[in-house]
Amino acid sequence: MLRAFASLTLAVSLSALLCLPAHAATQPWSALTPMQQEALAPIAHEWSTMPDIQQKRLLATTKRYPQLSPRKKQLFLTRLTEWSKLTPEQRNRAREKYKAFSKVPPEKREEIKRLVLQREAEKLSAVPSSAVAPTAEK
Amino acid sequence: MHLGVGKLASRNELSEFLASVERRAYKQGLFAVRDEHVALDIVQDAMLKLAEKYGDKPLAELPMLFQRILQNTIRDFYRRQKVRSMWTTLMSSLIPQHDESDYDPLDTLQDDDNKSQSARPDASLEQSQLLVIIETELGKLPARQREAFLLRYWEDMDTAETAAAMGCSEGSVKTHCSRATHALAAALRAQGVTNYEI
Amino acid sequence: MKSNIKTHLIKELLNTSTSQLAPATLEKLRGARSHALEHQRTRRSAPALAWLGHHGGHNDSFHMSKSMGWAVAALFVVFLISGASYWRSYTTEHEICDVDISILTGDLPIHVYVD
Numbered sequence: 001m002l003r004a005f006a007s008l009t010l011a012v013s014l015s016a017l018l019c020l021p022a023h024a025a026t027q028p029w030s031a032l033t034p035m036q037q038e039a040l041a042p043i044a045h046e047w048s049t050m051p052d053i054q055q056k057r058l059l060a061t062t063k064r065y066p067q068l069s070p071r072k073k074q075l076f077l078t079r080l081t082e083w084s085k086l087t088p089e090q091r092n093r094a095r096e097k098y099k100a101f102s103k104v105p106p107e108k109r110e111e112i113k114r115l116v117l118q119r120e121a122e123k124l125s126a127v128p129s130s131a132v133a134p135t136a137e138k
Numbered sequence: 139m140h141l142g143v144g145k146l147a148s149r150n151e152l153s154e155f156l157a158s159v160e161r162r163a164y165k166q167g168l169f170a171v172r173d174e175h176v177a178l179d180i181v182q183d184a185m186l187k188l189a190e191k192y193g194d195k196p197l198a199e200l201p202m203l204f205q206r207i208l209q210n211t212i213r214d215f216y217r218r219q220k221v222r223s224m225w226t227t228l229m230s231s232l233i234p235q236h237d238e239s240d241y242d243p244l245d246t247l248q249d250d251d252n253k254s255q256s257a258r259p260d261a262s263l264e265q266s267q268l269l270v271i272i273e274t275e276l277g278k279l280p281a282r283q284r285e286a287f288l289l290r291y292w293e294d295m296d297t298a299e300t301a302a303a304m305g306c307s308e309g310s311v312k313t314h315c316s317r318a319t320h321a322l323a324a325a326l327r328a329q330g331v332t333n334y335e336i
Numbered sequence: 337m338k339s340n341i342k343t344h345l346i347k348e349l350l351n352t353s354t355s356q357l358a359p360a361t362l363e364k365l366r367g368a369r370s371h372a373l374e375h376q377r378t379r380r381s382a383p384a385l386a387w388l389g390h391h392g393g394h395n396d397s398f399h400m401s402k403s404m405g406w407a408v409a410a411l412f413v414v415f416l417i418s419g420a421s422y423w424r425s426y427t428t429e430h431e432i433c434d435v436d437i438s439i440l441t442g443d444l445p446i447h448v449y450v451d
Contacts, residue, residue, distance in 0.1 A: 094449035185372035193376035
Protein backbone atom coordinates (compact mmCIF):
# COMPACT_ATOMS: atom_id res chain seq x y z
CA MET A 1 0.00 0.00 0.00
CA LEU A 2 2.73 2.40 1.06
CA ARG A 3 4.85 1.37 -1.87
CA ALA A 4 2.04 2.08 -4.29
CA PHE A 5 1.50 5.51 -2.72
CA ALA A 6 5.21 6.30 -2.94
CA SER A 7 5.41 5.30 -6.59
CA LEU A 8 2.34 7.33 -7.44
CA THR A 9 3.70 10.41 -5.66
CA LEU A 10 6.98 10.04 -7.48
CA ALA A 11 5.37 9.65 -10.87
CA VAL A 12 3.04 12.62 -10.47
CA SER A 13 5.70 14.91 -9.03
CA LEU A 14 8.27 13.94 -11.64
CA SER A 15 5.96 14.69 -14.50
CA ALA A 16 4.79 17.94 -12.94
CA LEU A 17 8.27 19.20 -12.14
CA LEU A 18 9.87 18.16 -15.38
CA CYS A 19 7.27 20.17 -17.24
CA LEU A 20 8.28 23.31 -15.35
CA PRO A 21 11.43 24.35 -17.20
CA ALA A 22 10.12 23.09 -20.50
CA HIS A 23 9.06 25.54 -23.21
CA ALA A 24 5.40 26.36 -23.59
CA ALA A 25 3.61 24.71 -26.47
CA THR A 26 2.71 26.86 -29.50
CA GLN A 27 -0.31 29.13 -29.13
CA PRO A 28 -2.89 30.03 -31.71
CA TRP A 29 -3.05 33.71 -32.66
CA SER A 30 -6.55 33.93 -31.23
CA ALA A 31 -5.21 33.04 -27.78
CA LEU A 32 -3.13 36.25 -27.63
CA THR A 33 -4.33 39.31 -25.76
CA PRO A 34 -5.29 42.41 -27.78
CA MET A 35 -2.09 44.14 -26.63
CA GLN A 36 0.04 41.19 -27.78
CA GLN A 37 -1.77 41.11 -31.10
CA GLU A 38 -1.16 44.82 -31.55
CA ALA A 39 2.55 44.47 -30.85
CA LEU A 40 2.97 41.47 -33.11
CA ALA A 41 0.59 42.59 -35.84
CA PRO A 42 3.32 42.78 -38.54
CA ILE A 43 3.98 39.04 -38.26
CA ALA A 44 0.42 37.89 -37.58
CA HIS A 45 0.22 35.84 -40.74
CA GLU A 46 3.47 34.02 -39.92
CA TRP A 47 2.59 33.34 -36.27
CA SER A 48 1.21 29.86 -36.79
CA THR A 49 4.35 28.74 -38.63
CA MET A 50 6.72 29.76 -35.83
CA PRO A 51 8.22 27.19 -33.45
CA ASP A 52 7.33 27.46 -29.77
CA ILE A 53 10.63 29.01 -28.67
CA GLN A 54 10.33 31.82 -31.17
CA GLN A 55 6.74 32.47 -30.13
CA LYS A 56 7.73 32.45 -26.48
CA ARG A 57 10.50 34.98 -27.00
CA LEU A 58 8.30 37.27 -29.07
CA LEU A 59 5.63 37.19 -26.39
CA ALA A 60 8.29 38.03 -23.82
CA THR A 61 9.18 41.20 -25.74
CA THR A 62 5.52 42.23 -25.91
CA LYS A 63 5.58 42.60 -22.12
CA ARG A 64 7.76 45.67 -22.62
CA TYR A 65 5.84 47.02 -25.59
CA PRO A 66 3.20 49.03 -23.73
CA GLN A 67 5.84 51.05 -21.89
CA LEU A 68 7.70 52.06 -25.05
CA SER A 69 7.50 55.61 -26.35
CA PRO A 70 5.47 56.08 -29.56
CA ARG A 71 8.69 56.41 -31.55
CA LYS A 72 10.12 53.18 -30.14
CA LYS A 73 6.83 51.40 -30.65
CA GLN A 74 7.09 52.39 -34.29
CA LEU A 75 10.68 51.12 -34.52
CA PHE A 76 9.58 47.85 -32.91
CA LEU A 77 6.80 47.34 -35.42
CA THR A 78 8.97 48.33 -38.36
CA ARG A 79 11.80 45.96 -37.50
CA LEU A 80 9.75 43.01 -36.28
CA THR A 81 9.28 41.48 -39.72
CA GLU A 82 12.96 41.55 -40.61
CA TRP A 83 13.89 40.21 -37.18
CA SER A 84 11.47 37.32 -37.45
CA LYS A 85 12.72 36.41 -40.92
CA LEU A 86 16.24 35.74 -39.62
CA THR A 87 17.27 32.20 -38.78
CA PRO A 88 17.60 31.39 -35.07
CA GLU A 89 21.37 31.27 -35.54
CA GLN A 90 21.39 34.72 -37.10
CA ARG A 91 19.34 36.06 -34.21
CA ASN A 92 21.72 34.50 -31.71
CA ARG A 93 24.71 35.99 -33.49
CA ALA A 94 22.98 39.37 -33.65
CA ARG A 95 22.44 39.19 -29.89
CA GLU A 96 26.13 38.42 -29.39
CA LYS A 97 27.09 41.36 -31.58
CA TYR A 98 24.77 43.67 -29.71
CA LYS A 99 26.22 42.54 -26.38
CA ALA A 100 29.75 43.09 -27.67
CA PHE A 101 28.78 46.53 -28.92
CA SER A 102 27.33 47.47 -25.52
CA LYS A 103 30.74 46.90 -24.01
CA VAL A 104 32.31 49.57 -26.20
CA PRO A 105 32.84 52.89 -24.36
CA PRO A 106 29.88 55.28 -24.78
CA GLU A 107 31.65 57.96 -26.84
CA LYS A 108 33.00 55.43 -29.29
CA ARG A 109 29.57 53.84 -29.48
CA GLU A 110 28.02 57.15 -30.40
CA GLU A 111 30.74 57.78 -32.97
CA ILE A 112 30.12 54.42 -34.60
CA LYS A 113 26.37 54.96 -34.54
CA ARG A 114 26.81 58.31 -36.28
CA LEU A 115 29.05 56.72 -38.89
CA VAL A 116 26.70 53.85 -39.57
CA LEU A 117 23.62 56.08 -39.79
CA GLN A 118 25.51 58.38 -42.12
CA ARG A 119 26.31 55.47 -44.41
CA GLU A 120 22.73 54.32 -44.27
CA ALA A 121 21.58 57.76 -45.37
CA GLU A 122 24.12 57.75 -48.19
CA LYS A 123 22.94 54.35 -49.38
CA LEU A 124 19.38 55.55 -49.53
CA SER A 125 20.24 58.61 -51.58
CA ALA A 126 22.71 56.79 -53.86
CA VAL A 127 21.71 55.62 -57.34
CA PRO A 128 20.75 51.95 -56.97
CA SER A 129 23.21 49.74 -58.91
CA SER A 130 23.41 45.95 -59.02
CA ALA A 131 24.02 45.42 -55.32
CA VAL A 132 26.14 42.45 -54.27
CA ALA A 133 24.71 40.77 -51.20
CA PRO A 134 27.29 39.79 -48.56
CA THR A 135 27.92 36.05 -48.86
CA ALA A 136 26.87 33.90 -45.95
CA GLU A 137 29.54 32.27 -43.85
CA LYS A 138 29.55 28.44 -43.72
CA MET B 139 16.21 7.13 -13.15
CA HIS B 140 19.45 5.17 -13.36
CA LEU B 141 20.85 4.44 -9.97
CA GLY B 142 23.49 1.93 -10.98
CA VAL B 143 27.13 2.83 -11.59
CA GLY B 144 27.67 0.67 -14.69
CA LYS B 145 30.06 1.95 -17.38
CA LEU B 146 29.72 5.63 -16.50
CA ALA B 147 33.03 7.52 -16.45
CA SER B 148 34.19 8.00 -12.89
CA ARG B 149 35.64 11.27 -11.66
CA ASN B 150 39.12 9.78 -11.85
CA GLU B 151 38.60 8.59 -15.39
CA LEU B 152 37.29 11.97 -16.48
CA SER B 153 40.20 13.65 -14.72
CA GLU B 154 42.74 11.46 -16.46
CA PHE B 155 41.09 11.97 -19.81
CA LEU B 156 41.07 15.75 -19.45
CA ALA B 157 44.69 15.72 -18.29
CA SER B 158 45.66 13.71 -21.36
CA VAL B 159 43.95 16.03 -23.79
CA GLU B 160 44.17 19.53 -22.30
CA ARG B 161 47.53 20.57 -23.76
CA ARG B 162 46.63 19.59 -27.31
CA ALA B 163 43.26 21.30 -26.85
CA TYR B 164 45.05 24.46 -25.77
CA LYS B 165 47.32 24.33 -28.84
CA GLN B 166 44.33 23.76 -31.10
CA GLY B 167 42.74 26.85 -29.64
CA LEU B 168 45.94 28.81 -30.12
CA PHE B 169 46.11 27.89 -33.79
CA ALA B 170 42.64 29.29 -34.29
CA VAL B 171 42.57 32.43 -32.17
CA ARG B 172 46.29 33.19 -31.61
CA ASP B 173 45.63 34.60 -28.18
CA GLU B 174 46.74 32.77 -25.06
CA HIS B 175 43.99 34.09 -22.81
CA VAL B 176 41.25 33.29 -25.27
CA ALA B 177 42.73 29.84 -25.91
CA LEU B 178 42.65 29.13 -22.17
CA ASP B 179 39.06 30.31 -21.99
CA ILE B 180 38.21 27.99 -24.83
CA VAL B 181 39.71 24.96 -23.11
CA GLN B 182 38.05 25.80 -19.80
CA ASP B 183 34.73 26.26 -21.54
CA ALA B 184 35.03 23.00 -23.47
CA MET B 185 36.07 21.00 -20.40
CA LEU B 186 33.20 22.42 -18.39
CA LYS B 187 30.68 21.63 -21.10
CA LEU B 188 31.98 18.09 -21.41
CA ALA B 189 31.83 17.49 -17.66
CA GLU B 190 28.42 19.08 -17.23
CA LYS B 191 26.72 17.55 -20.23
CA TYR B 192 28.52 14.27 -20.79
CA GLY B 193 30.30 13.59 -17.52
CA ASP B 194 28.16 10.49 -17.10
CA LYS B 195 29.00 8.98 -20.48
CA PRO B 196 31.25 5.92 -20.88
CA LEU B 197 34.95 6.72 -21.05
CA ALA B 198 35.23 5.46 -24.62
CA GLU B 199 32.82 8.13 -25.88
CA LEU B 200 34.62 11.05 -24.27
CA PRO B 201 37.34 11.70 -26.90
CA MET B 202 34.91 12.23 -29.76
CA LEU B 203 32.47 14.21 -27.58
CA PHE B 204 35.21 16.43 -26.26
CA GLN B 205 36.59 17.15 -29.72
CA ARG B 206 33.14 18.05 -30.97
CA ILE B 207 32.61 20.44 -28.08
CA LEU B 208 36.12 21.85 -28.52
CA GLN B 209 35.69 22.56 -32.22
CA ASN B 210 32.33 24.23 -31.63
CA THR B 211 33.74 26.30 -28.77
CA ILE B 212 36.70 27.38 -30.89
CA ARG B 213 34.31 28.43 -33.62
CA ASP B 214 32.17 30.43 -31.17
CA PHE B 215 35.12 32.25 -29.68
CA TYR B 216 36.64 32.87 -33.10
CA ARG B 217 33.41 34.43 -34.32
CA ARG B 218 33.12 36.51 -31.17
CA GLN B 219 36.66 37.72 -31.73
CA LYS B 220 35.82 38.74 -35.24
CA VAL B 221 33.01 40.86 -33.86
CA ARG B 222 35.25 42.55 -31.31
CA SER B 223 38.02 43.26 -33.75
CA MET B 224 35.57 44.48 -36.34
CA TRP B 225 34.31 47.04 -33.91
CA THR B 226 37.89 47.79 -32.86
CA THR B 227 38.88 48.69 -36.38
CA LEU B 228 35.70 50.68 -36.83
CA MET B 229 36.64 52.68 -33.81
CA SER B 230 40.31 53.17 -34.58
CA SER B 231 40.43 53.68 -38.29
CA LEU B 232 36.80 54.03 -39.34
CA ILE B 233 37.07 51.21 -41.86
CA PRO B 234 33.72 50.56 -43.50
CA GLN B 235 32.01 47.66 -41.80
CA HIS B 236 31.35 45.56 -44.86
CA ASP B 237 34.87 45.42 -46.27
CA GLU B 238 35.42 42.18 -44.38
CA SER B 239 36.55 40.26 -47.44
CA ASP B 240 39.89 42.01 -47.64
CA TYR B 241 40.43 42.31 -43.95
CA ASP B 242 41.74 39.56 -41.73
CA PRO B 243 40.76 40.44 -38.16
CA LEU B 244 43.44 38.14 -36.80
CA ASP B 245 46.12 40.48 -38.11
CA THR B 246 45.39 42.88 -35.28
CA LEU B 247 45.49 40.16 -32.67
CA GLN B 248 49.01 38.95 -33.23
CA ASP B 249 51.11 41.08 -30.98
CA ASP B 250 54.53 40.84 -29.44
CA ASP B 251 53.15 39.86 -26.07
CA ASN B 252 52.19 36.44 -27.34
CA LYS B 253 54.72 34.39 -25.46
CA SER B 254 53.64 30.99 -26.70
CA GLN B 255 57.08 30.46 -28.19
CA SER B 256 58.95 31.35 -25.02
CA ALA B 257 59.66 28.37 -22.71
CA ARG B 258 61.99 26.23 -24.85
CA PRO B 259 65.14 25.40 -22.93
CA ASP B 260 65.79 21.98 -24.41
CA ALA B 261 64.80 22.18 -28.07
CA SER B 262 67.45 22.39 -30.73
CA LEU B 263 67.44 25.53 -32.82
CA GLU B 264 66.46 23.67 -35.96
CA GLN B 265 63.57 21.96 -34.23
CA SER B 266 62.35 25.26 -32.86
CA GLN B 267 62.47 26.86 -36.28
CA LEU B 268 60.65 23.91 -37.79
CA LEU B 269 58.01 24.10 -35.12
CA VAL B 270 57.44 27.78 -35.77
CA ILE B 271 57.03 27.09 -39.48
CA ILE B 272 54.61 24.24 -39.01
CA GLU B 273 52.56 26.04 -36.38
CA THR B 274 52.37 29.11 -38.58
CA GLU B 275 51.23 27.08 -41.55
CA LEU B 276 48.69 25.23 -39.46
CA GLY B 277 47.37 28.56 -38.29
CA LYS B 278 46.97 29.69 -41.89
CA LEU B 279 44.87 26.73 -42.91
CA PRO B 280 41.13 27.20 -43.27
CA ALA B 281 39.48 26.18 -40.01
CA ARG B 282 37.81 23.01 -41.30
CA GLN B 283 40.99 21.75 -42.93
CA ARG B 284 42.98 22.36 -39.78
CA GLU B 285 40.33 20.64 -37.67
CA ALA B 286 40.30 17.56 -39.88
CA PHE B 287 44.08 17.38 -40.05
CA LEU B 288 44.64 17.70 -36.30
CA LEU B 289 41.87 15.31 -35.37
CA ARG B 290 43.15 12.66 -37.79
CA TYR B 291 46.87 12.99 -37.27
CA TRP B 292 47.31 14.50 -33.85
CA GLU B 293 44.37 13.10 -31.92
CA ASP B 294 44.71 9.85 -33.92
CA MET B 295 41.03 9.60 -34.69
CA ASP B 296 39.83 7.51 -37.60
CA THR B 297 37.68 9.07 -40.31
CA ALA B 298 34.43 7.92 -38.69
CA GLU B 299 35.26 9.48 -35.33
CA THR B 300 36.59 12.63 -36.98
CA ALA B 301 33.39 12.94 -38.98
CA ALA B 302 31.34 12.57 -35.80
CA ALA B 303 33.43 15.21 -34.03
CA MET B 304 33.25 17.65 -36.94
CA GLY B 305 29.62 17.02 -37.70
CA CYS B 306 30.22 16.22 -41.38
CA SER B 307 30.50 13.19 -43.66
CA GLU B 308 33.52 10.93 -43.86
CA GLY B 309 33.95 12.04 -47.46
CA SER B 310 34.22 15.65 -46.31
CA VAL B 311 36.80 14.64 -43.72
CA LYS B 312 38.94 13.01 -46.40
CA THR B 313 38.62 16.05 -48.63
CA HIS B 314 39.54 18.47 -45.84
CA CYS B 315 42.48 16.27 -44.84
CA SER B 316 43.91 15.93 -48.31
CA ARG B 317 43.60 19.68 -48.91
CA ALA B 318 45.33 20.34 -45.60
CA THR B 319 48.21 17.99 -46.31
CA HIS B 320 48.64 19.42 -49.79
CA ALA B 321 48.69 22.96 -48.47
CA LEU B 322 51.15 22.04 -45.73
CA ALA B 323 53.41 20.15 -48.14
CA ALA B 324 53.47 23.09 -50.55
CA ALA B 325 54.16 25.58 -47.76
CA LEU B 326 56.97 23.48 -46.31
CA ARG B 327 58.51 22.99 -49.73
CA ALA B 328 58.37 26.72 -50.36
CA GLN B 329 60.34 27.31 -47.17
CA GLY B 330 62.99 24.79 -48.09
CA VAL B 331 61.84 22.10 -45.68
CA THR B 332 62.17 18.81 -47.52
CA ASN B 333 62.39 16.04 -44.96
CA TYR B 334 58.70 16.12 -44.19
CA GLU B 335 57.63 15.16 -47.66
CA ILE B 336 56.91 11.62 -48.73
CA MET C 337 45.32 6.69 -45.91
CA LYS C 338 47.84 8.26 -48.25
CA SER C 339 49.10 11.70 -47.55
CA ASN C 340 52.01 13.49 -49.08
CA ILE C 341 53.62 14.56 -45.86
CA LYS C 342 54.98 12.53 -43.00
CA THR C 343 52.17 13.22 -40.62
CA HIS C 344 53.75 11.18 -37.83
CA LEU C 345 56.70 13.56 -37.85
CA ILE C 346 54.37 16.52 -37.60
CA LYS C 347 52.58 14.82 -34.75
CA GLU C 348 55.88 14.29 -32.94
CA LEU C 349 56.84 17.90 -33.43
CA LEU C 350 53.50 19.13 -32.14
CA ASN C 351 53.80 16.84 -29.11
CA THR C 352 57.19 18.33 -28.44
CA SER C 353 55.62 21.76 -28.41
CA THR C 354 53.05 20.70 -25.84
CA SER C 355 55.82 19.45 -23.58
CA GLN C 356 57.33 22.93 -23.74
CA LEU C 357 54.35 24.92 -22.59
CA ALA C 358 55.01 27.51 -19.91
CA PRO C 359 54.43 26.32 -16.31
CA ALA C 360 51.95 29.13 -15.76
CA THR C 361 49.89 27.88 -18.69
CA LEU C 362 49.98 24.31 -17.41
CA GLU C 363 48.86 25.53 -14.02
CA LYS C 364 45.91 27.35 -15.55
CA LEU C 365 44.96 24.25 -17.52
CA ARG C 366 45.08 22.21 -14.34
CA GLY C 367 42.79 24.79 -12.73
CA ALA C 368 40.36 24.57 -15.61
CA ARG C 369 40.40 20.80 -15.29
CA SER C 370 39.55 20.75 -11.58
CA HIS C 371 36.85 23.35 -12.10
CA ALA C 372 35.27 21.18 -14.76
CA LEU C 373 35.46 18.11 -12.53
CA GLU C 374 33.53 19.90 -9.81
CA HIS C 375 30.65 20.16 -12.23
CA GLN C 376 30.75 16.62 -13.51
CA ARG C 377 27.29 15.40 -14.32
CA THR C 378 26.54 12.22 -12.50
CA ARG C 379 23.41 10.17 -12.39
CA ARG C 380 24.64 8.61 -9.24
CA SER C 381 22.17 9.85 -6.64
CA ALA C 382 22.60 6.39 -5.12
CA PRO C 383 24.64 7.49 -2.08
CA ALA C 384 21.93 9.90 -0.88
CA LEU C 385 19.19 7.41 -1.58
CA ALA C 386 21.09 4.58 -0.02
CA TRP C 387 21.47 6.62 3.16
CA LEU C 388 17.77 7.31 3.29
CA GLY C 389 16.80 3.76 2.51
CA HIS C 390 19.25 2.45 5.07
CA HIS C 391 18.11 4.75 7.85
CA GLY C 392 14.46 4.47 6.91
CA GLY C 393 14.66 0.71 7.15
CA HIS C 394 16.17 0.71 10.63
CA ASN C 395 14.02 3.35 12.23
CA ASP C 396 11.25 1.45 13.96
CA SER C 397 9.36 4.36 15.42
CA PHE C 398 8.86 6.06 12.07
CA HIS C 399 7.91 2.99 10.05
CA MET C 400 9.22 4.53 6.83
CA SER C 401 9.51 1.77 4.25
CA LYS C 402 12.50 1.51 1.98
CA SER C 403 10.62 2.48 -1.16
CA MET C 404 9.13 5.50 0.60
CA GLY C 405 12.64 6.60 1.41
CA TRP C 406 13.64 6.20 -2.23
CA ALA C 407 10.60 8.17 -3.36
CA VAL C 408 11.20 11.07 -1.01
CA ALA C 409 14.87 11.33 -1.85
CA ALA C 410 14.20 11.08 -5.56
CA LEU C 411 11.59 13.81 -5.23
CA PHE C 412 14.09 16.01 -3.43
CA VAL C 413 16.70 15.52 -6.15
CA VAL C 414 14.18 16.23 -8.88
CA PHE C 415 13.12 19.41 -7.06
CA LEU C 416 16.73 20.58 -6.90
CA ILE C 417 17.50 19.84 -10.53
CA SER C 418 14.27 21.31 -11.84
CA GLY C 419 14.72 24.39 -9.69
CA ALA C 420 18.27 24.91 -10.82
CA SER C 421 17.58 24.45 -14.52
CA TYR C 422 14.40 26.51 -14.28
CA TRP C 423 16.30 29.38 -12.65
CA ARG C 424 19.08 29.16 -15.23
CA SER C 425 16.71 29.19 -18.18
CA TYR C 426 14.70 31.98 -16.55
CA THR C 427 17.69 34.31 -16.24
CA THR C 428 18.95 33.47 -19.74
CA GLU C 429 15.56 34.12 -21.29
CA HIS C 430 15.30 37.36 -19.35
CA GLU C 431 18.62 38.50 -20.78
CA ILE C 432 17.57 37.48 -24.27
CA CYS C 433 14.37 39.52 -23.90
CA ASP C 434 16.38 42.58 -22.85
CA VAL C 435 18.70 42.27 -25.84
CA ASP C 436 15.85 41.64 -28.28
CA ILE C 437 14.03 44.77 -27.17
CA SER C 438 17.24 46.79 -27.43
CA ILE C 439 17.90 45.57 -30.95
CA LEU C 440 14.31 46.09 -32.06
CA THR C 441 14.03 49.61 -30.62
CA GLY C 442 17.66 50.77 -30.78
CA ASP C 443 19.36 53.41 -32.86
CA LEU C 444 20.93 51.06 -35.39
CA PRO C 445 19.11 49.08 -38.09
CA ILE C 446 18.99 45.31 -37.59
CA HIS C 447 21.15 44.39 -40.57
CA VAL C 448 24.13 46.00 -38.82
CA TYR C 449 24.06 43.07 -36.41
CA VAL C 450 23.49 40.43 -39.07
CA ASP C 451 26.38 38.77 -40.91
